[in-house]
Amino acid sequence: MTITKNSIANNLVQLKEKAPLVHNITNYVVMNTTANALLAIGASPVMAHAAEEMADMVSIASALVLNIGTLDNQWIEGMLEAGKAAKKKGIPIILDPVGAGATPLRTKTCWKIIENCSPTVIRGNSSEIMALINEGIKTKGVDSTMSTEDALTAAKALALQINATVVISGETDYITDGVNTHSIKNGHPLMPKVTGLGCTASALCGAFCATNQNTIEACTSAMAIMGIAGEIAARSSNGPGTLQLHFLDILYNLSTTHIEENYIYES
Ligand SMILES: Nc1ncnc2c1ncn2[C@@H]1O[C@H](COP(=O)(O)OP(=O)(O)OP(=O)(O)O)[C@@H](O)[C@H]1O
Numbered sequence: 001m002t003i004t005k006n007s008i009a010n011n012l013v014q015l016k017e018k019a020p021l022v023h024n025i026t027n028y029v030v031m032n033t034t035a036n037a038l039l040a041i042g043a044s045p046v047m048a049h050a051a052e053e054m055a056d057m058v059s060i061a062s063a064l065v066l067n068i069g070t071l072d073n074q075w076i077e078g079m080l081e082a083g084k085a086a087k088k089k090g091i092p093i094i095l096d097p098v099g100a101g102a103t104p105l106r107t108k109t110c111w112k113i114i115e116n117c118s119p120t121v122i123r124g125n126s127s128e129i130m131a132l133i134n135e136g137i138k139t140k141g142v143d144s145t146m147s148t149e150d151a152l153t154a155a156k157a158l159a160l161q162i163n164a165t166v167v168i169s170g171e172t173d174y175i176t177d178g179v180n181t182h183s184i185k186n187g188h189p190l191m192p193k194v195t196g197l198g199c200t201a202s203a204l205c206g207a208f209c210a211t212n213q214n215t216i217e218a219c220t221s222a223m224a225i226m227g228i229a230g231e232i233a234a235r236s237s238n239g240p241g242t243l244q245l246h247f248l249d250i251l252y253n254l255s256t257t258h259i260e261e262n263y264i265y266e267s
């Protein structure tokens with residue numbers, strides 16, 4: 001099945017109409033930029049991680065994003081509490097496996113979350129996704145050293161193994177449930193020079209999944225909009241600093257025409 005420009009544009013309209021509350025347990029580096037990106041797209045962000053308030057916060061949220069970027073034991077406890085509550089409530093859970101493959105704690109924690117909370121979506125870069133199913137892969141901190149083409153076989157296997165949608169970001173983004181795969185060729189090489197745009201992509205997957213139960217279409221919409229906004233923002237940016245600012249403004253102002261004129265998709 002093809003995911004058309006029209007469905008991307010409709011998903012964006014639907015998101016803005018519903019303005020879903022997205023609960024994020026995310027890292028210190030990106031909390032501010034992620035919250036701003038969610039506001040710019042039309043969602044409502046909250047960042048909260050205390051285990052004691054997870055059930056209450058999840059009870060009012062429409063999606064949960066678990067990002068292990070600056071994890072510690074208390075945060076892991078909060079993520080598991082939130083994940084279990086979200087599963088019980090039936091809202092989508094997005095896992096961002098930041099730095100999986102860089103240290104054993106990160107890879108082990110991802111699997112603990114997968115086993116206890118069965119996430120709806122995993123969104124990571126190529127090294128992180130490969131490391132989840134191959135212990136031999138070493139991630140360079142939080143950055144990828146591989147192409148998304150290299151990681152696609154691993155992504156499909158992971159998706160089938162855990163019954164989730166897997167999204168790999170990079171020059172080409174792939175969105176797969178193990179059987180059907182969609183690819184987005186939008187984006188700009190300056191994007192990985194801004195920290196946390198991957199974390200933003202995961203949060204946008206959360207916002208789109210909150211308002212569209214077709215997970216693969218929701219994630220394709222999120223990745224297309226990330227890429228289109230990044231590409232347009234890069235046209236007026238001299239480097240990562242201005243790109244970060246322009247990205248937020250373009251995200252806020254993104255129109256159906258922007259999507260129609262720039263969407264680059266392959267199935
Ligand atoms: N070489 C590239 N060309 C075009 N777009 C890119 C490129 N690399 C990354 N992107 C885009 O940048 C965004 C972030 O993806 P990236 O793979 O850098 O995430 P990440 O490694 O998890 O980042 P972070 O950990 O800093 O959050 C995605 O929307 C992706 O499509």
Ligand SMILES: Cc1ncsc1CCO
Pocket residue numbers: 027029030069070098142195196198199
């Ligand atoms: C740089 C960095 N380190 C831990 S989390 C993070 C943000 C991008 O993933």
Ligand SMILES: [Mg+2]
Pocket residue numbers: 098099124125142198199
């Ligand atoms: Mg990342």
